[in-house]
Amino acid sequence: MERRMVATVTDCPGRLVPVGTPITIPKDNFVTITQSLGGNYTVTYNGNMVRVDGTDAAALGLEPEVLEFEAPDGDDILEDQVWQALETVYDPEIPVDLVNLGLIYKVELDQAAKRVSIEMTLTAPGCGMGPVLVGDVEYRVAQVPNVEAVQVDLVFDPPWSRDMMSEEAQLETGLFF
Structure with missing residues (x-):
């Protein structure tokens, strides 16, 4: 299990796990990243598990993960x-x-x-x-x-x-x- 502490660089939107309620983690707060798989993050903030979308990685001071695929030969979906x-x-x-x-x-x-x-x-x-x-x-x-x-x-x-x-x-x- 991953455990890494980071400070939020800007206000960071997230959702409480498992209920899904939207929250904002204020700028300059410490969170512990417990999972960073598939480009999204699960963090602990004030004792709560929060899911942070990968598109908001910059709020955690991180680079967003880009999903890349090899271009197919034709125009079909593979x-x-x-x-x-x-x-x-x-x-x-x-x-x-x-x-x-x-x-x-x-x-x-x-x-x-x-x-x-x-x-x-x-x-x-x-x-x-x-x-x-x-x-x-x-x-x-x-x-x-x-x-x-x-x-x-x-x-x-x-x-x-x-x-x-x-x-x-x-x-x-x-x-x-």
């Missing part, structure tokens, strides 16, 4: 690049990406419309971070070459369970059966 993008979206509480957590149920490409449609779920239906994770998925997949639109549908059938996690994710979280 499904493997969509999956690569999805693997950069991490749960703010668990150091595992959404793909390995088993939260991505379906990916469909509409080459004519240049649209990617995704069905995903959450580890818990009442998770306040749901809209944040959906926004992360939309943002990251939109970075894939030739993608002009991203549609994410949050579904709860079938309900998520730990057995949907990859073996790697189960080992990482200590939930191996």
